[in-house]
Amino acid sequence: AQTVTQSQPEMSVQEAETVTLSCTYDTSESDYYLFWYKQPPSRQMILVIRQEAYKQQNATENRFSVNFQKAAKSFSLKISDSQLGDAAMYFCALTQGGSEKLVFGKGMKLTVNP
Amino acid sequence: GAGVSQTPSNKVTEKGKYVELRCDPISGHTALYWYRQSLGQGPEFLIYFQGTGAADDSGLPNDRFFAVRPEGSVSTLKIQRTERGDSAVYLCASSPDRGGNEQFFGPGTRLTVL
Numbered sequence: 001a002q003t004v005t006q007s008q009p010e011m012s013v014q015e016a017e018t019v020t021l022s023c024t025y026d027t028s029e030s031d032y033y034l035f036w037y038k039q040p041p042s043r044q045m046i047l048v049i050r051q052e053a054y055k056q057q058n059a060t061e062n063r064f065s066v067n068f069q070k071a072a073k074s075f076s077l078k079i080s081d082s083q084l085g086d087a088a089m090y091f092c093a094l095t096q097g098g099s100e101k102l103v104f105g106k107g108m109k110l111t112v113n114p
Numbered sequence: 115g116a117g118v119s120q121t122p123s124n125k126v127t128e129k130g131k132y133v134e135l136r137c138d139p140i141s142g143h144t145a146l147y148w149y150r151q152s153l154g155q156g157p158e159f160l161i162y163f164q165g166t167g168a169a170d171d172s173g174l175p176n177d178r179f180f181a182v183r184p185e186g187s188v189s190t191l192k193i194q195r196t197e198r199g200d201s202a203v204y205l206c207a208s209s210p211d212r213g214g215n216e217q218f219f220g221p222g223t224r225l226t227v228l
Binding site: 004033035044045052093099105106 | 147149154155156162169205207214218220221224
């Protein structure tokens with residue numbers, strides 16, 4: 001079975017600072033994909049970043065980057081130069097090759113202070 | 115272009131009633147997913163369609179839940195004999211193909227069973 005664990009229910013960061021959100025996962029498969037999704041109060045889930053497990057290089061998308069530690073089954077998200085619009089729930093998720101369903105963690109609420 | 119749309123945005127019903135929730139995926143997306151998100155939790159997988167067929171319905175909690183996608187586009191999630199525990203946000207997502215691609219989410223339907 002696949003599991004995703006987000007152990008920090010809430011975090012806060014000052015505007016323009018950097019924050020790291022942690023995520024650990026468990027899967028028995030070697031072919032899988034990891035995601036960070038953002039859910040603002042509007043409820044619509046928005047993809048932040050995606051990582052293919054077979055790629056050693058950490059994914060980056062502008063101010064967002066990941067630290068993918070495959071042996072430790074860790075997938076943390078770093079947000080640089082935090083902006084007020086980054087405030088939201090953040091969900092870490094996993095899908096295994098051959099199974100299209102996403103398995104989500106419980107989420108973490110990020111507050112950005114001006 | 116247009117994103118995933120879901121109707122209604124909110125639905126209030128009484129215990130024991132039948133409800134239908136509709137999802138319009140992004141045009142051309144062959145894969146469609148339903149998730150259920152309870153308060154304070156991450157989304158939980160319900161069912162996945164590839165084209166018209168349900169490729170994985172392992173997440174449906176019981177036989178009161180049923181979903182269809184007769185023409186490979188619009189999907190309807192049907193819940194019979196609703197119970198208070200069915201209250202949640204029901205999210206729909208679509209993706210262009212299989213293989214760990216990004217899933218594009220709709221804004222969800224908030225179902226409240228009184």
